[in-house]
Amino acid sequence: MTHATDIPVWAALLIGFFLLIGSGLTLLGTIGMLRFGSFYERVHAPTLGTTWGTGGILLASIICFTVLQSRPVVHELLIAIFITVTTPVSLMLLARSALYRDRTENAEAVPPFEAVTPAAGVKPEIR
Amino acid sequence: MSAAILFWSISIAQLFLVAAMGCCVTRMVRGPRAQDRVLGFDALYVCAMLLLLTFGIRTGSTLYFEAALVISLLGFVSTIALAKFLMRGEVIE
Numbered sequence: 001m002t003h004a005t006d007i008p009v010w011a012a013l014l015i016g017f018f019l020l021i022g023s024g025l026t027l028l029g030t031i032g033m034l035r036f037g038s039f040y041e042r043v044h045a046p047t048l049g050t051t052w053g054t055g056g057i058l059l060a061s062i063i064c065f066t067v068l069q070s071r072p073v074v075h076e077l078l079i080a081i082f083i084t085v086t087t088p089v090s091l092m093l094l095a096r097s098a099l100y101r102d103r104t105e106n107a108e109a110v111p112p113f114e115a116v117t118p119a120a121g122v123k124p125e126i127r
Numbered sequence: 128m129s130a131a132i133l134f135w136s137i138s139i140a141q142l143f144l145v146a147a148m149g150c151c152v153t154r155m156v157r158g159p160r161a162q163d164r165v166l167g168f169d170a171l172y173v174c175a176m177l178l179l180l181t182f183g184i185r186t187g188s189t190l191y192f193e194a195a196l197v198i199s200l201l202g203f204v205s206t207i208a209l210a211k212f213l214m215r216g217e218v219i220e
Contacts, residue, residue, distance in 0.1 A: 003187035004130035012129035016136030019181065023143035026177060030150035030170055039162055042154075046170035049147070049177070057140070057177050061192075064184045075189075079176070079196055086203040090169060093207060097214035098162040 003068060011067045015060045022056025025049060038109065043095050050087040055080065137185050144178045165209045172202035 007015070025048050032045030058076040065073040102110045151174060154167035176195045183191030208218050 004133045007129045007133065009129045009132070012132040012136075015184065016132050019136050019140040019184070020143075022177065023140035023147075023181070026174060027143040027147045027150075030147040030154075030174065033166065033170055034150045034154055039160065039166070042163065043166060046166065046173065049170065049173055054173070054177060057180050061180050061184055064187075065189065068187060073189075075192060076180075079180075079192075079199055082196075082199055082203075083173070086199075090203055090206040090210065091166075093210040094162060094165055094169070094213075097210045098160075100214050101160075101162065 007064070007067055011063055015064050018056045018060035018063070022053045022058075022060065025056065026053035029053065039098050040095065043091055043098075047087060047091065050083055054083050133184075137181055140181050141178060141185075144174050144181065148174045148178070161213055162210075165206065165213065168209070169202070169206045172198055172205075176202070 004012070029046045029048030032048070033042050036042045036045060058080050061076050062074060099110060103113055106112070148171055151167045151171035155164045155171065158164040158167055176198045179191045179195040179198065183189065183195070212218050
């Protein structure tokens with residue numbers, strides 16, 4: 001923590017605020033993932049950590065290195081863009097595969113294959 | 128003053144993130160079906176990436192940033208591969 005004395009108080013307060021917001025929201029999301037009842041409820045909860053959880057900690061990192069190096073340091077935006085783009089893709093693919101698995105087992109909580117728009121002319125298990 | 132603020136906020140944030148990783152591991156161990164375990168793994172690597180970023184703020188070096196970027200890249204690919212495997216039974220067809 002030798003670099004911490006170079007950081008002014010207002011920047012330290014901002015960094016702490018964003019760090020606590022980000023990590024607290026991430027913890028809330030994973031607690032939700034632990035406590036929800038079904039998979040389709042659980043798949044929503046960790047996105048709290050990938051939106052403002054990641055955003056808060058990345059903002060804290062940007063402020064910290066910008067103040068430390070006295071120039072704009074924005075390479076954390078790479079992680080932000082990447083997480084924002086990839087999280088919906090991976091979670092939607094995971095939810096589709098869970099739906100497919102539940103439908104093939106004739107689970108009662110999900111609609112069967114025939115209920116999905118037969119007029120569309122496509123097989124519903126297409127990703 | 129600023130050193131104390133930074134020290135305590137980073138410590139509490141790391142404690143929160145480790146607790147979040149504990150929740151993810153619990154979901155991975157307990158999860159009733161395979162997709163729950165994959166979801167727990169997905170949240171686990173996001174938490175690990177955030178923990179690496181807080182280590183970067185604590186030490187003041189940008190070395191941890193590359194590690195976090197690599198973790199997020201590989202985690203995305205592995206989640207996609209696992210979801211594909213759950214749906215089709217094989218990853219590359």
